[in-house]
Amino acid sequence: MSGAHDRHQSMIDQQRMTITELQTPVIQVWKGILALPIVGSLDTARAQEMNEALLEKIVQTESDIVILDITGVPVVDTAVAKHLLETVSAARLLGAEVLIVGLSTRTALTLVQLGLDLSHVTTRTTMARGLELAFDRLGLEVVPKRAAAASEWAGSA
Amino acid sequence: MGRLGVSRVPIVRVEDTLIATVLEDLSDRDALLLQEDLGRLIERTGAAGVLLDLTVVEIVDSFLGRLITDITAASRLLGAETIVVGIQPAVAVTLVELGLEFKGVRTALTPEKGRRLLRQSIAESRTGKYRRG
Amino acid sequence: MEVVGEESIVAARQRAREMVRSLGFGMLDQSRIATAVSELTRNIVRYATDGRGEVVIRDISSDDRGIGIEIVVSDSGPGIEDISLAMRDGFTSGPGLGLGLPGTRRLVDEMEINSALGRGTVVTIRKWRR
Numbered sequence: 541m542s543g544a545h546d547r548h549q550s551m552i553d554q555q556r557m558t559i560t561e562l563q564t565p566v567i568q569v570w571k572g573i574l575a576l577p578i579v580g581s582l583d584t585a586r587a588q589e590m591n592e593a594l595l596e597k598i599v600q601t602e603s604d605i606v607i608l609d610i611t612g613v614p615v616v617d618t619a620v621a622k623h624l625l626e627t628v629s630a631a632r633l634l635g636a637e638v639l640i641v642g643l644s645t646r647t648a649l650t651l652v653q654l655g656l657d658l659s660h661v662t663t664r665t666t667m668a669r670g671l672e673l674a675f676d677r678l679g680l681e682v683v684p685k686r687a688a689a690a691s692e693w694a695g696s697a
Numbered sequence: 698m699g700r701l702g703v704s705r706v707p708i709v710r711v712e713d714t715l716i717a718t719v720l721e722d723l724s725d726r727d728a729l730l731l732q733e734d735l736g737r738l739i740e741r742t743g744a745a746g747v748l749l750d751l752t753v754v755e756i757v758d759s760f761l762g763r764l765i766t767d768i769t770a771a772s773r774l775l776g777a778e779t780i781v782v783g784i785q786p787a788v789a790v791t792l793v794e795l796g797l798e799f800k801g802v803r804t805a806l807t808p809e810k811g812r813r814l815l816r817q818s819i820a821e822s823r824t825g826k827y828r829r830g
Numbered sequence: 831m832e833v834v835g836e837e838s839i840v841a842a843r844q845r846a847r848e849m850v851r852s853l854g855f856g857m858l859d860q861s862r863i864a865t866a867v868s869e870l871t872r873n874i875v876r877y878a879t880d881g882r883g884e885v886v887i888r889d890i891s892s893d894d895r896g897i898g899i900e901i902v903v904s905d906s907g908p909g910i911e912d913i914s915l916a917m918r919d920g921f922t923s924g925p926g927l928g929l930g931l932p933g934t935r936r937l938v939d940e941m942e943i944n945s946a947l948g949r950g951t952v953v954t955i956r957k958w959r960r
Binding site for chain 3: 786
């Protein structure tokens with residue numbers, strides 16, 4: 541009787557873990573760069589799970605930069621802002637730099653009005669801009685192929 | 698190169714960097730001894746960098762947290778840059794929840810990354826690369 | 831376990847951590863509880879009479895609330911004059927100031943403080959596994 545219950549419970553735990561992983565997917569977009577798109581509201585429980593998943597991934601991949609995409613977060617109030625700042629702080633303790641992208645004008649104003657210390661937070665409006673900054677921080681450049689081909693041509697002439 | 702210092706934290710010197718590796722749960726007293734050791738050794742060796750390795754540390758409370766901030770500040774006054782490495786995820790979250798600021802404390806994920814950062818930092822300060830104003 | 835002097839701080843937090851781990855709490859909660867116990871035990875060593883007190887760690891798991899742990903840290907020291915003041919968030923402003931109670935509060939699910947001047951202090955903390 542208890543065997544069936546245990547199996548049932550562990551199945552529930554497994555599903556819960558899967559759901560958590562799906563809700564807070566941490567993606568390695570490049571060597572050393574992680575992206576974390578947040579979709580939906582961010583309560584304390586979710587924020588803690590997100591933190592945990594992110595920090596583990598930083599350790600696993602030895603990443604230097606984390607891009608937090610909040611485009612999909614509808615409301616950024618004091619509570620959400622505090623959670624985000626906690627994520628930034630924790631990731632920094634692991635030596636990673638955190639960029640927040642997807643900031644709307646409204647969110648920017650809210651954050652400023654809340655008077656929180658944002659000095660350690662770097663932001664960009666879009667993921668693309670965030671990536672550009674991340675590459676720059678890592679000393680990398682994205683170069684069009686045509687230029688490479690042209691220089692080969694010039695070399696052989 | 699052997700082991701320097703009197704606290705239970707082994708400190709070794711590699712070129713101009715002192716590497717202190719915390720291997721156990723430090724009592725308040727041992728933590729203070731570590732702080733003394735580092736101060737004395739920086740003075741004696743003229744070290745330009747300190748690497749504080751917490752890779753194996755699973756509990757960092759407010760006392761040790763503040764001590765780390767103090768060590769960083771004191772070392773800086775003595776001319777050495779400190780980098781704390783290996784803070785575990787659970788420790789990071791706890792420190793953040795405790796509200797410890799760790800202002801001005803530089804960190805790196807691994808000793809290797811930390812040493813690279815220190816080398817850069819030391820090289821920059823030597824060539825006077827920093828600008829004022 | 832009895833708190834006698836500074837060595838007890840490490841002993842208490844290690845003991846708490848083992849208990850929390852054996853109950854199945856994750857790494858984050860292990861760190862939180864161990865740190866909370868460390869803070870509270872240090873208060874005894876610093877402020878209680880003779881630096882003596884007691885730490886009792888208890889499994890309070892139940893069917894309705896799940897797996898839980900309760901830690902009671904008590905001493906017969908001078909007591910806290912103003913508990914609400916001690917709980918105010920000025921904790922990070924410097925070494926030796928305050929009892930670290932607001933920070934500790936954030937690490938646990940429940941915290942109760944019973945204290946009276948001249949009558950000692952009892953701090954009870956509880957955490958449940960989510």
